[in-house]
Structure formats: C-alpha cells, structure tokens
Amino acid sequence: VEASIPEPQRAAWKKFSKKEFSTKDEFQAETVQHIETTLARSLFNCDEAAAYSGTALAFRDRLVIAWNKTQQNQTFADPKQKVHESDVKLNKVADLSLEFLMGRALDNAMLNTGMKDIAADGVSDLGFRMEDIISQERDAALGNGGLGRLAACFLDSLASLNYPAWGYALRYRYGIFKQEIIDGYQVEIPDYWLDFNPWEFPRHDVTVDIQFYGNVRKETDESGKQVSVWENGEIVTAVAYDAPIPGYGTKTTNNLRLWSSKAAQGEFDFTKFNSGEYEASVADQQRAETISAVLYPNDSLERGKELRLKQQYFWCAASLFDIVRRFKKSKKAWTEFPNQVAIQLNDTHPTLAIPELQRILIDQEGLEWDEAWSIVQQTFGYTNHTVLPEALEKWSVPLIQHLLPRHLQIIYDINLHFLQFVERNFPKDRDMLGRVSIIEESQPKMVRMAYLAVIGSHKVNGVAELHSDLIKTTIFKDFVRIYGPDKFTNVTNGITPRRWLHQANPRLSQLIASKLGGYEFLKDLTLLHKLEAYVDDKEFRKEFQAIKHANKVRLAEYIKTANKVTVNPSSLFDIQVKRIHEYKRQQLNIFGVIHRYLELKDMSAEERKKVQPRVSIFGGKAAPGYWMAKTIIHLVNQVAQVINNDAEIGDLLKVVFLEDYNVSKAEIIIPASDISEHISTAGTEASGTSNMKFVLNGGLVIGTCDGANIEITREVGEDNIFLFGNLSEDVEDLRHAHFYSADGFRLDPALQRVFDTIKSGTFGDANSFSALINSILEHGDYYLVSDDFKSYVDTQKLIDEAYGNQEEWLTKTITSVSRMGFFSSDRCIEEYAEAIWNVEPVLPKEDTA
Numbered sequence: 001v002e003a004s005i006p007e008p009q010r011a012a013w014k015k016f017s018k019k020e021f022s023t024k025d026e027f028q029a030e031t032v033q034h035i036e037t038t039l040a041r042s043l044f045n046c047d048e049a050a051a052y053s054g055t056a057l058a059f060r061d062r063l064v065i066a067w068n069k070t071q072q073n074q075t076f077a078d079p080k081q082k083v084h085e086s087d088v089k090l091n092k093v094a095d096l097s098l099e100f101l102m103g104r105a106l107d108n109a110m111l112n113t114g115m116k117d118i119a120a121d122g123v124s125d126l127g128f129r130m131e132d133i134i135s136q137e138r139d140a141a142l143g144n145g146g147l148g149r150l151a152a153c154f155l156d157s158l159a160s161l162n163y164p165a166w167g168y169a170l171r172y173r174y175g176i177f178k179q180e181i182i183d184g185y186q187v188e189i190p191d192y193w194l195d196f197n198p199w200e201f202p203r204h205d206v207t208v209d210i211q212f213y214g215n216v217r218k219e220t221d222e223s224g225k226q227v228s229v230w231e232n233g234e235i236v237t238a239v240a241y242d243a244p245i246p247g248y249g250t251k252t253t254n255n256l257r258l259w260s261s262k263a264a265q266g267e268f269d270f271t272k273f274n275s276g277e278y279e280a281s282v283a284d285q286q287r288a289e290t291i292s293a294v295l296y297p298n299d300s301l302e303r304g305k306e307l308r309l310k311q312q313y314f315w316c317a318a319s320l321f322d323i324v325r326r327f328k329k330s331k332k333a334w335t336e337f338p339n340q341v342a343i344q345l346n347d348t349h350p351t352l353a354i355p356e357l358q359r360i361l362i363d364q365e366g367l368e369w370d371e372a373w374s375i376v377q378q379t380f381g382y383t384n385h386t387v388l389p390e391a392l393e394k395w396s397v398p399l400i401q402h403l404l405p406r407h408l409q410i411i412y413d414i415n416l417h418f419l420q421f422v423e424r425n426f427p428k429d430r431d432m433l434g435r436v437s438i439i440e441e442s443q444p445k446m447v448r449m450a451y452l453a454v455i456g457s458h459k460v461n462g463v464a465e466l467h468s469d470l471i472k473t474t475i476f477k478d479f480v481r482i483y484g485p486d487k488f489t490n491v492t493n494g495i496t497p498r499r500w501l502h503q504a505n506p507r508l509s510q511l512i513a514s515k516l517g518g519y520e521f522l523k524d525l526t527l528l529h530k531l532e533a534y535v536d537d538k539e540f541r542k543e544f545q546a547i548k549h550a551n552k553v554r555l556a557e558y559i560k561t562a563n564k565v566t567v568n569p570s571s572l573f574d575i576q577v578k579r580i581h582e583y584k585r586q587q588l589n590i591f592g593v594i595h596r597y598l599e600l601k602d603m604s605a606e607e608r609k610k611v612q613p614r615v616s617i618f619g620g621k622a623a624p625g626y627w628m629a630k631t632i633i634h635l636v637n638q639v640a641q642v643i644n645n646d647a648e649i650g651d652l653l654k655v656v657f658l659e660d661y662n663v664s665k666a667e668i669i670i671p672a673s674d675i676s677e678h679i680s681t682a683g684t685e686a687s688g689t690s691n692m693k694f695v696l697n698g699g700l701v702i703g704t705c706d707g708a709n710i711e712i713t714r715e716v717g718e719d720n721i722f723l724f725g726n727l728s729e730d731v732e733d734l735r736h737a738h739f740y741s742a743d744g745f746r747l748d749p750a751l752q753r754v755f756d757t758i759k760s761g762t763f764g765d766a767n768s769f770s771a772l773i774n775s776i777l778e779h780g781d782y783y784l785v786s787d788d789f790k791s792y793v794d795t796q797k798l799i800d801e802a803y804g805n806q807e808e809w810l811t812k813t814i815t816s817v818s819r820m821g822f823f824s825s826d827r828c829i830e831e832y833a834e835a836i837w838n839v840e841p842v843l844p845k846e847d848t849a
C-alpha cells in the first residue's frame with residue numbers, strides 16, 4: 001500500500017516519474033527518441049511505418065501514465081491517507097465479451113487526449129502527413145460484427161464517463177479473416193495482426209492456471225462435510241495482456257485484459273526434447289497455444305466445436321480468477337461480492353462464468369449452495385443479441401462432461417434447484433418443466449446456454465425495444481412467468497460519437513462545434529438538438545452539403561483505387577455494409593439492383609435523362625462455411641461486372657462490392673452515404689448499430705420495422721426515414737402462407753423477371769445462383785424476400801424522387817442528425833449503470849504533480 005513506502009523512495013520516484021507530454025516540442029522529443037532508440041531507426045531510414053510506430057509509442061507512454069493513475073485511484077479509497085485493507089475498492093464492472101472489435105487505436109488516443117492537432121503539427125515538421133501515419137496501423141479486428149463493435153463502443157463510453165470497468169477477452173493471434181474477392185468469390189486470408197502492437201502490455205507476472213478434463217472425486221473433509229475435488233486434469237496457463245482504454249476528455253484510462261494461452265510450467269517435455277523427439281516435445285505446447293489462436297468467424301451460428309468451448313471456459317475461468325483474487329485482497333465478506341463487482345455477459349458466450357463462480361464459492365471457498373447461488377445471481381447480468389434459433393448456443397452434455405466434469409455436475413444441480421422452484425410455483429403445469437429445463441432431452445442431451453444465463457443472472461436485457469419485447473414473448477416467455485417481468489429489461493444500443501462522428505467525420509464534427517460553441521456535444525450528444533435551429537441557415541446548409549460531398553469524393557477515390565471503378569460523386573450513394581446473412585437480406589438489395597438495371601435497359605434515351613444516377617455499394621464478410629452468404633457475394637460481384645461494363649448505362653447505375661469491410665473502412669464509408677440499407681426481415685435484427693452511425697453522419701435510412709430502426713423513426717420522425725415491408729407480427733402467418741396458401745404462391749412479376757434474367761445466364765452460370773432462387777421459390781422463402789420485394793422497390797422509387805429535391809433532402813438529413821442524441825453509447829452505459837450494475841463513476845484525481 002502506497003502509504004507504507006518510505007519518504008526517500010517516494011521522493012526519488014516522484015523526481016523521475018515520467019510526465020505526460022503536452023507541447024509540440026515534448027511530443028517531438030518523445031517520438032524521435034522512440035524512433036531512434038526503441039525502434040533503432042534514424043532520420044535516414046524513417047519511413048511512414050516507423051513514423052507511425054514512434055508516434056504510437058509516444059502516445060502509449062502518455063496513456064500509460066494516466067492508466068497507472070486511474071488503476072491506483074480506482075483501487076485505493078484515498079492514496080493520501082493510510083489505507084486499510086478494507087478500503088480497497090474494486091473495478092466494479094467486468095465486461096465479459098469474447099469479441100472487442102476495436103479498430104485502430106492511435107487516432108482514438110490522439111482525439112481522446114485532445115492532442116491530435118499538436119501531434120499532426122509535430123509529425124508534419126518531421127516530414128509526414130498525419131493521415132498517412134494513421135493508416136499505417138492495422139485494425140485490432142477481434143470481433144465479427146455488431147456484437148464486438150458494441151463492446152468496443154461500451155469501453156469508450158465507460159472510460160469517458162469515468163466508470164471503473166475492465167473488459168475481458170481473449171488475445172487471439174488471428175483476428176477475423178481478411179476478405180479478398182477473387183474472380184467474384186470470397187477468399188479468406190489469415191489476419192496475423194500481432195507482429196507490431198504497441199498498445200498491449202504483456203503481464204508475464206499475471207497468470208492463471210486453468211484446468212480441463214480430469215475427474216471429480218467426492219471426499220469428506222475434517223468437519224464431516226461432503227466436498228468435490230476436481231483432479232487429474234490438464235493444465236493450461238493464461239497470461240494477461242493489457243491494453244489502455246482512454247476516455248474522451250478525462251484522465252480515466254481503463255483496462256482491456258486479453259488472455260493468451262500457453263503451456264503450463266513443466267508441460268514442456270525435456271526428456272523427449274533431449275532424446276531428439278522434438279516434434280512430440282512441442283506438441284503439448286502447441287496444443288495449449290491453440291486455445292487463444294483464432295477468433296471463430298461465425299456471427300450467428302454456433303457449431304459446437306470443442307475448441308470453441310475450451311476458449312470459452314479458458315477465458316471465463318481466467319477472468320473470474322482475476323476478479324476473485326482482487327476481491328479477496330479486500331478481506332470483505334463474500335456477501336459483499338455483488339456490491340463490489342458487476343459482471344455483464346455479452347451474449348451467452350461467457351455463460352460458463354456462472355457455474356464457474358458457483359464452483360469457486362462452494363468447492364474452494366466453502367460456502368453453502370444457497371448462499372453461493374444468491375451471490376452468483378446478484379453478480380451477473382445477461383445481454384441477449386438474437387432470437388434466431390440457429391444462433392442460440394447449446395453444448396452437448398457428453399462434451400461438457402468430458403471437458404468440464406465438475407461444471408456439468410453444477411449445471412445439473414442448478415437445474416435441479418431451478419426445476420424444484422418451478423414445480424413449487426406452477427404445480428399444475430407439468431409441460432413447463434420440460435420446456436424450461438436447462439437440459440434439452442435430445443440425443444445427445446444438450447445444455448441450453450441462454451436458459452442457464454437467464455437463471456444465473458439478476459437482469460436480462462435485449463438491445464432495442466422491439467427485440468426486448470420479442471425475447472419476452474418468444475424464447476424467454478416461460479421465464480417471464482416464472483420470475484416476473486421485472487427481471488427483463490431493455491437497453492437500446494448506442495454508438496460512441498467520438499469514433500463515429502468526431503473521428504470518422506472531423507469536418508462535420510467541427511461544423512457542429514462551430515454552431516454549438518464547442519465540442520461539449522461529444523460528451524452529451526443530446527445537445528445536437530440545438531442544430532435544428534440552423535436547419536434554415538443558408539451558410540450552415542451549404543457547408544453541411546459540401547461536407548457530405550467531400551466525403552463522397554473521398555469514398556469515390558477509394559473505390560477507384562480498390563475496385564478500378566469510376567463513380568460519380570454526385571450520384572445517390574446507396575450503401576449496405578454489414579455481415580452477409582440471409583436475414584439481413586443483401587439478396588433483396590441485389591434483386592432490387594437487377595430490377596433497376598432492367599428498367600433502365602427498357603428506357604429510351606430520353607427517359608434515361610430523367611433518371612437519378614445511383615451507386616449501389618455493398619460490403620461485408622460471409623462466415624467461411626455459410627454457402628448461401630457466399631453465393632450472395634458472388635451474385636453481387638457478377639452483377640457489378642455486367643452493369644459497370646454496360647456502356648448504355650454509364651453513370652446511371654454502378655455496383656460496387658468493397659472488399660474486406662472492417663472498422664477503419666467503415667470510418668470512410670459511413671460518412672459518404674446518402675441512403676443506407678437496414679432491410680432485415682422484421683423481427684430478426686435485434687438492433688443494428690450501423691443504422692445509427694449512418695444517420696448521425698447525415699445519411700438517411702431505407703429500412704424495415706425492425707430493431708433500432710423503429711426507435712430511430714421515433715426520434716427523427718416518419719418523414720425522415722424510408723420504411724417499408726411487412727411487420728414482425730405478420731411474419732409467422734406469411735411464412736405459413738408460403739407453404740399452405742390456398743391460391744398457391746404468386747411471385748411478383750418484377751421479381752419473376754429478375755429471376756428469369758439470372759436464369760438466362762446474364763450474370764454468368766445460372767447454376768451458381770439456383771440455391772438462392774430456390775430458397776425463395778421452393779423452400780418457403782423463410783426471409784420473406786418475395787413478400788417485401790414490391791414494397792422495397794416502390795420505396796426506392798420514392799427515394800429517387802426525394803433525392804431529386806436536394807433542398808428537401810438536405811433538410812431531412814440535418815433534421816435527422818440533430819435528433820440522434822438518444823443513440824450515444826453514453827446514454828446506453830448510464831442505463832446499464834443505473835438499472836443493472838448499480839455503480840457510480842470514480843472521478844480521476846486532480847493532477848498534483
């Protein structure tokens with residue numbers, strides 16, 4: 001404890017402890033020093049990569065100083081006074097997420113510390129342009145899509161709002177694969193991103209030994225109590241790697257702790273090594289390291305692979321050990337645990353943390369079952385991100401039995417207690433027990449992780465209003481009866497305005513600041529409403545429009561370089577970027593594009609003159625094993641090939657598939673949209689978050705009544721969004737009708753023509769796309785593409801007309817931006833803090849140095 005350190009040592013430490021740079025000179029001194037000594041480069045061989053590295057290391061030092069102080073401040077009640085062990089406070093919020101889709105860190109660090117201008121000036125003296133330096137950094141792509149990016153936005157908000165919070169995940173050696181498009185097909189390239197990562201700090205002294213396999217032995221302890229001993233397992237060591245998470249405009253710098261797996265001490269077989277069996281001797285080591293080797297690239301399908309379960313347990317067990325170790329230092333009673341720690345489960349991926357904490361409490365800490373279980377339930381909150389049945393995690397009982405024998409016993413005991421509780425409360429409803437049991441009585445039996453997560457948490461939330469209502473009436477209906485409705489709540493998703501406005505669209509951010517008298521809106525996004533006063537201001541409108549145009553020019557340049565396609569920046573930019581999935585319906589979009597192409601081909605030259613030129617931009621990755629999604633990508637590329645080379649069409653229609661969509665590409669793409677597409681089958685997209693990003697950047701939305709589109713409509717007004725399609729309450733009947741409708745299934749003639757065109761080979765071998773067409777014609781059109789097609793193309797027509805009136809369009813976009821305050825992830829985090837975590841901010845200490 002700090003107070004116990006003798007004065008002379010403190011003085012020596014103080015004298016030499018590093019200060020944060022705050023002037024251009026100091027920044028340059030640090031950067032040059034890092035380039036020369038840390039990187040061993042000189043003036044003569046300092047390229048952009050080295051300049052990036054030097055700048056990043058200078059900023060890293062700055063963050064680390066604040067980071068160290070934050071961690072100390074959050075740990076000790078008052079570092080000035082003698083601190084008793086019992087004053088130790090904990091980092092209350094632990095965000096367990098298998099994914100944090102962080103993107104780049106340097107720009108974020110510069111903006112959050114408010115030092116970007118000084119640094120840009122500094123590197124310019126050294127002969128570099130800041131944007132070139134920024135683009136040297138590789139994305140930290142430790143996530144698939146919305147779920148992982150949400151976790152990253154939450155970290156930014158937690159730090160910016162001074163909440164003591166740690167993120168916990170895995171240090172994957174390979175992030176999400178890089179996507180290349182070769183001959184129109186997706187090809188996956190491994191993303192080895194760690195060869196230079198200045199943002200991480202290996203903590204070789206922070207390790208946890210994690211057990212797998214083995215057996216459970218019952219024994220009687222001295223007091224005559226039955227205890228379970230899990231033994232003879234295999235041990236793998238978890239090593240912590242920490243990354244600083246700076247808040248915006250605050251010294252609070254939180255921690256993202258990533259666990260890396262390595263062979264436990266003593267695992268390396270020296271006997272084998274010495275006798276020349278090198279391969280065998282390193283096999284164990286490799287097996288251990290495999291656990292944290294790769295991020296699973298599925299965004300909606302759980303494939304039940306043993307390695308994935310190992311990842312989940314490895315990460316949960318290491319994180320809980322870490323949390324418990326810190327709690328135990330406080331010497332507080334266990335009943336205090338839920339007051340000191342809140343653990344949020346990002347989807348069901350960390351659900352094993354529930355039986356793991358119960359195991360620690362009963363097997364290691366000697367608590368009674370009921371006392372332990374009450375602590376567990378009060379500690380956890382569970383966020384659900386999907387109602388799609390194929391995405392709900394289930395693990396086979398034999399697999400868990402094999403890998404985690406003690407946890408399986410505990411899961412069965414949790415289930416027993418739960419079912420007894422249900423039976424007592426619903427004695428007449430015998431079917432209920434089978435329906436809500438954690439164990440599905442299938443062959444083999446399966447553990448339903450979502451049910452375990454609900455039962456082991458005190459709050460369950462969905463991520464947008466419709467979604468939170470849907471989970472209560474569908475997948476968790478019985479649980480609402482069992483626990484009452486208050487256990488279930490909604491926290492509508494949000495996005496961080498720092499990255500998704502200030503960083504991605506600096507000119508718009510600056511324009512807003514000039515009208516609102518500063519950048520306060522980046523900390524309180526509701527202040528945007530004041531922009532509405534400028535909706536008729538000529539100068540403001542002009543600049544707003546010029547910014548949008550400049551952003552479109554920037555994207556057009558990127559498209560030229562990346563796709564060798566020339567697009568006219570004055571065209572309407574229509575963008576759909578997100579993971580490729582049938583439920584997100586990129587197929588509806590591309591069928592609409594083909595329809596548009598056919599209509600253009602029908603027109604006379606005279607008629608074509610009246611047409612609103614459009615660029616249809618697609619981007620997104622398909623899970624490597626998801627054939628239908630890959631077929632959609634192929635079709636988009638084939639259609640692009642044909643349309644872009646049709647001289648008759650020219651600028652009237654261009655189609656672009658942008659390769660390797662990721663966070664840093666999103667920062668270029670999103671500010672350049674006129675329209676973005678959020679067109680999921682109603683009831684399938686839990687929230688969506690890119691919809692919020694697009695509107696915040698002055699684009700409008702074409703969307704279904706799904707997820708957060710509904711709340712965006714409430715905020716911006718019905719006149720400022722283009723909604724279409726069937727409603728979620730009608731989806732079930734429509735699906736039914738595809739199979740049983742009395743007068744058969746009649747396809748919209750325009751869609752029929754699209755299919756005929758594809759089948760005629762206009763876009764290459766028709767057989768390539770037959771699965772896509774047959775899923776609609778033969779297999780019940782589960783995603784209701786045919787049902788929504790007409791409404792979709794009619795709405796696109798309305799968009800063309802609306803865009804034709806540029807003044808009205810501009811009014812719509814400005815009005816919408818000014819009404820987006822609700823969708824800040826700051827609002828979202830405040831709601832979690834209040835309704836789920838019961839945690840207060842810890843303000844950073846004034847700098848006394």
Ligand code: F55
Nearest residue numbers: 144145146147299300463685686687688689
């Ligand atoms: C990743 C792995 C698995 Cl096993 C399953 C799902 C995912 C995943 O990436 N899900 C995901 O991104 N879900 C999305 O979460 C967003 C944040 O809440 C929502 O906005 C979006 O609607 C939802 O699809």
